[in-house]
Amino acid sequence: MQRRLWLLTASLMCFSALLWVMWQPSPAVVANGGNRQFIPLIVKPATFTETFTGEPSRPQSWNPANWDVTVHSRDVNTWYQLEPMAAEHGADCAPAPATHTISAYEEAVYLCRNHLMTAIKASGYGMVYLTPDHLVDFSGGTATIRFDVSTLRTSLRDWIDIWISPYNDHLQLPLDMDVDLSGPPRNAVQVRMDLSGNYFDVVVYRNFQPTVIDGAPIPYERFLDPSPTRRDTFELQLSRTSVKFGMPAYNFYWVDTRIADLGWSQGVVQFGHHSYNPLKDCATCRPGTWHWDNVTISPSQPFTMIAANRRFVDRANPTVTLTAPAPANARLRFAGIGPNLQVRFDGGAWQAAQVQAHNTSYFKDEHFRSFWMPIPAGVTRIEFRGDRWWGGDWHARDISVWALP
Known part of the structure; x- marks a missing residue:
C-alpha cells in the first residue's frame, strides 16, 4: 500500500x-x-493531384473552389460572349471527332469522360489559364510537375504553355508578346510551345529580362502519332539551378540544363491555352481544344483561394460578393481595363486599385492588366468603379481573393 x-x-x-x-x-x-x-503550424510539403473525375451526360462547365479559372478575350465585342466554335466532344460527351458548339465564357473549360477540356477561339487574342491552389515547392531540391494532355494541334496559332512564378510576382494574365495584355511577370520560368512546330522552349525571367533556353527543335510527331483522344504525359523538373522538360514515356526531353540560381524556390503554377487568330492564313486550320488530365505537383504547398459570385463587373453590375470572408494577409486578384479603376470593401472608402508589378513598356489602353492588392480580413463585398477609355468602358473579371497559410 x-x-x-x-x-x-x-x-x-x-x-x-x-x-x-x-x-x-x-x-x-x-x-x-x-x-x-x-x-x-508548419505545413509540410505534399503532392497535389487532380484527376478531373466526372462522367456527365453533357459537357459540364468546370470551375471548382480549388482552382482559379481565368478566361480572356481581347476584343471589346467578345467581353460578354466568346466567338462561337466547334469544341471537341459531342453534346452527349461523345469523343472526338464529335463536337459541340460553345460561345459562353463558362463553356470554355468543361468536363467530359473523366478529363478536362479547354477550348477557345479568338480572332484577336484569347487565352485560358488554369491555376491550382498549390504552389510548387522546390526549396528542398527538385520538384516535379506532371500533366497529361492531348497532342493534336489544329493550328500553329493555337498553343499551350506553363508559367511558374513567385506568389507575389505572378500575373493573372502573363504573356510574352505585345499583341495583348501587359507582358511577363517580374520573375518566372515559362515552358512554351513553339509557334513554328510541336516542340518546347524554356524562358527564365529575372527582373522582367528574358533568357531563352532553346529546346531541341524536334516536334513530338517524330516519335508519336498526334491524337485528340490519347493524352500523353509531359513533365517539368525544376530546381533553383536546373530545368528539365519533356515526355518521360518516350524518354525525350526538349530542355535539360543547369541555370543560374533563380533566387526563389516556390511558385504559382499556371497552365495556359492561347488562341491568336487560329484561322489566319490557313484554310485547313481550326480553333483548338486541348484535353487535360492527371495533374500532379510534388512537392507542393497549399494556399487559400476564395471566389467571387460573379465572373465580371462593369458599370451596370459593379459589385461582387465573396464565397467566404477574406482571411488575414489576403490579396485581391483580378484582371481589369480602364483608367482610374477603384475598389471599396464592405461599403468603405474608395481606393485606387493596385496593378501588379509589370514591365510598363507593354502597357496599352486597350489591354487588360493584372491587379493584385491587399484586402482587409473579414471583407465579403467588393465594389468597383472606373472611367471610360477610347475603345469602351471599364471592365473587370475573374475576381478572387488569395492568401498564404
Missing part, C-alpha cells in the same frame, strides 16, 4: 513539473513584455 501511494505521489510530482515547464515563458516571451507566443 505504501509503495502504491509513493508511486502515485511521484507521478503527480512529475506531471506537475511537466506542466510548470510547459507554461514557463520563453526568452522571446519575456522580451515581448510577457505576451505569450506560439510556434506557428
Whole structure:
C-alpha cells in the first residue's frame, strides 16, 4: 500500500513539473513584455493531384473552389460572349471527332469522360489559364510537375504553355508578346510551345529580362502519332539551378540544363491555352481544344483561394460578393481595363486599385492588366468603379481573393 501511494505521489510530482515547464515563458516571451507566443503550424510539403473525375451526360462547365479559372478575350465585342466554335466532344460527351458548339465564357473549360477540356477561339487574342491552389515547392531540391494532355494541334496559332512564378510576382494574365495584355511577370520560368512546330522552349525571367533556353527543335510527331483522344504525359523538373522538360514515356526531353540560381524556390503554377487568330492564313486550320488530365505537383504547398459570385463587373453590375470572408494577409486578384479603376470593401472608402508589378513598356489602353492588392480580413463585398477609355468602358473579371497559410 505504501509503495502504491509513493508511486502515485511521484507521478503527480512529475506531471506537475511537466506542466510548470510547459507554461514557463520563453526568452522571446519575456522580451515581448510577457505576451505569450506560439510556434506557428508548419505545413509540410505534399503532392497535389487532380484527376478531373466526372462522367456527365453533357459537357459540364468546370470551375471548382480549388482552382482559379481565368478566361480572356481581347476584343471589346467578345467581353460578354466568346466567338462561337466547334469544341471537341459531342453534346452527349461523345469523343472526338464529335463536337459541340460553345460561345459562353463558362463553356470554355468543361468536363467530359473523366478529363478536362479547354477550348477557345479568338480572332484577336484569347487565352485560358488554369491555376491550382498549390504552389510548387522546390526549396528542398527538385520538384516535379506532371500533366497529361492531348497532342493534336489544329493550328500553329493555337498553343499551350506553363508559367511558374513567385506568389507575389505572378500575373493573372502573363504573356510574352505585345499583341495583348501587359507582358511577363517580374520573375518566372515559362515552358512554351513553339509557334513554328510541336516542340518546347524554356524562358527564365529575372527582373522582367528574358533568357531563352532553346529546346531541341524536334516536334513530338517524330516519335508519336498526334491524337485528340490519347493524352500523353509531359513533365517539368525544376530546381533553383536546373530545368528539365519533356515526355518521360518516350524518354525525350526538349530542355535539360543547369541555370543560374533563380533566387526563389516556390511558385504559382499556371497552365495556359492561347488562341491568336487560329484561322489566319490557313484554310485547313481550326480553333483548338486541348484535353487535360492527371495533374500532379510534388512537392507542393497549399494556399487559400476564395471566389467571387460573379465572373465580371462593369458599370451596370459593379459589385461582387465573396464565397467566404477574406482571411488575414489576403490579396485581391483580378484582371481589369480602364483608367482610374477603384475598389471599396464592405461599403468603405474608395481606393485606387493596385496593378501588379509589370514591365510598363507593354502597357496599352486597350489591354487588360493584372491587379493584385491587399484586402482587409473579414471583407465579403467588393465594389468597383472606373472611367471610360477610347475603345469602351471599364471592365473587370475573374475576381478572387488569395492568401498564404
